[in-house]
Amino acid sequence: MRTICVKGGRRQEIAVAEDGKLVEYLCDTQSGSAEGICLGRVERVVTGMKAAFVDIGQEKNGFLPLEENTLTGSFAKLLSGDRVLVQIKKAAQGVKGAFLTRDISLCGEYVLFMPMNRHVGVSSRIEDEAIRNGLKQLGREIAQERFGLVLRSSAASADPEEIRRETDMLAEQWHNVEAAAPTAHAPSLIYQPRTLLDSVVDDYRFRGIDAAVTDDPAVARSLEGVCPVRLTQEDPMVSMDLIRHRDKALNRHVWLDSGGTLVIDRCEAMTVIDVNTAKFTGKKNLEETILRLNLEACGEIARQLRLRNLSGIILLDMIDMKDEAHRAQVLERLKECLASDRIKTVVHGFTSLGLIEMTRKKSRQPLADDWTEICPRCHATGRVIKEEHHG
Numbered sequence: 001m002r003t004i005c006v007k008g009g010r011r012q013e014i015a016v017a018e019d020g021k022l023v024e025y026l027c028d029t030q031s032g033s034a035e036g037i038c039l040g041r042v043e044r045v046v047t048g049m050k051a052a053f054v055d056i057g058q059e060k061n062g063f064l065p066l067e068e069n070t071l072t073g074s075f076a077k078l079l080s081g082d083r084v085l086v087q088i089k090k091a092a093q094g095v096k097g098a099f100l101t102r103d104i105s106l107c108g109e110y111v112l113f114m115p116m117n118r119h120v121g122v123s124s125r126i127e128d129e130a131i132r133n134g135l136k137q138l139g140r141e142i143a144q145e146r147f148g149l150v151l152r153s154s155a156a157s158a159d160p161e162e163i164r165r166e167t168d169m170l171a172e173q174w175h176n177v178e179a180a181a182p183t184a185h186a187p188s189l190i191y192q193p194r195t196l197l198d199s200v201v202d203d204y205r206f207r208g209i210d211a212a213v214t215d216d217p218a219v220a221r222s223l224e225g226v227c228p229v230r231l232t233q234e235d236p237m238v239s240m241d242l243i244r245h246r247d248k249a250l251n252r253h254v255w256l257d258s259g260g261t262l263v264i265d266r267c268e269a270m271t272v273i274d275v276n277t278a279k280f281t282g283k284k285n286l287e288e289t290i291l292r293l294n295l296e297a298c299g300e301i302a303r304q305l306r307l308r309n310l311s312g313i314i315l316l317d318m319i320d321m322k323d324e325a326h327r328a329q330v331l332e333r334l335k336e337c338l339a340s341d342r343i344k345t346v347v348h349g350f351t352s353l354g355l356i357e358m359t360r361k362k363s364r365q366p367l368a369d370d371w372t373e374i375c376p377r378c379h380a381t382g383r384v385i386k387e388e389h390h391g
């Protein structure tokens with residue numbers, strides 16, 4: 001039984017639960033900025049207002065300022081009847097039509113791709129001067145004055161190759177928009193960015209989605225053909241107690257039903273997960289007890305990898321098993337448990353020290369980076385200088 005919960009808003013939150021257990025909790029920071037690109041037709045130019053009213057196929061004409069900064073000169077003069085490529089910056093609301101711009105930007109997870117200007121910038125949310133300079137340099141290298149680029153805050157912890165890949169993908173999308181515009185009917189919507197929810201639904205669709213719960217009527221409509229949808233008044237993350245389970249996944253420790261624990265440490269180069277037992281009583285069937293606990297841990301490890309969205313190299317320190325057949329059984333179980341993950345993990349096997357080595361593909365940032373920030377007092381060491389050393 002798989003349920004998708006969506007909390008609407010500028011930062012849309014998406015949770016996935018399987019058999020009542022939370023397995024993903026995502027935050028779509030782009031949901032507010034990912035707006036469509038339309039080929040519009042100028043209805044009327046009002047020089048006094050320095051604006052044009054553009055038919056974009058909506059009930060009300062959109063409002064387009066005539067003068068916008070582009071850093072590469074100005075946009076073409078507009079006359080009524082002209083076809084013009086515009087992006088919806090603010091959706092129509094009440095009596096007001098949509099607010100439009102010709103300074104188009106395509107928003108990715110790490111970058112904002114701006115084909116109409118050549119500005120390279122870094123999100124003001126990144127404060128560290130050295131990181132800012134490094135990202136700016138990277139942005140200049142990628143853009144090479146061919147387009148503008150803003151590195152978003154998530155770029156700070158991203159692999160430069162990922163940032164390049166994403167920029168290439170956005171450039172490709174822009175290329176498609178440009179290619180479609182000359183022959184498109186005006187007014188028409190040319191490009192609707194894929195949202196995070198779109199990709200989550202696509203990824204799970206063939207595995208089966210049994211139900212959806214949301215407080216957002218637009219989301220409910222978009223999921224109608226996918227599964228039975230329940231539209232609620234209250235925040236589904238609160239009413240379904242998902243926030244508490246999300247927050248538990250921000251801790252290092254995870255309790256297993258049998259009394260054992262997992263300790264999950266995210267390090268710079270890899271993530272290490274340690275499996276610990278509760279005290280064993282007696283030597284009888286010790287090997288069997290260890291096997292049972294390791295097998296139980298596999299399910300929880302797979303769930304935690306998904307929920308915490310950990311990626312890269314992952315090392316598992318299971319409880320030592322002497323029996324080769326037991327080890328093989330644990331690897332097998334681990335692969336089974338990882339099968340419901342929509343992100344690919346490769347289990348490489350045991351290292352010579354008896355650790356299980358695996359790699360999980362990177363996608364988006366870890367859960368902890370969505371909801372926590374580095375402690376300014378200990379700088380993530382979790383330790384502070386002893387009082388006695390403070391003079």
Ligand SMILES: [Zn+2]
Pocket residue numbers: 375376377378379380381382383
């Ligand atoms: Zn601290």
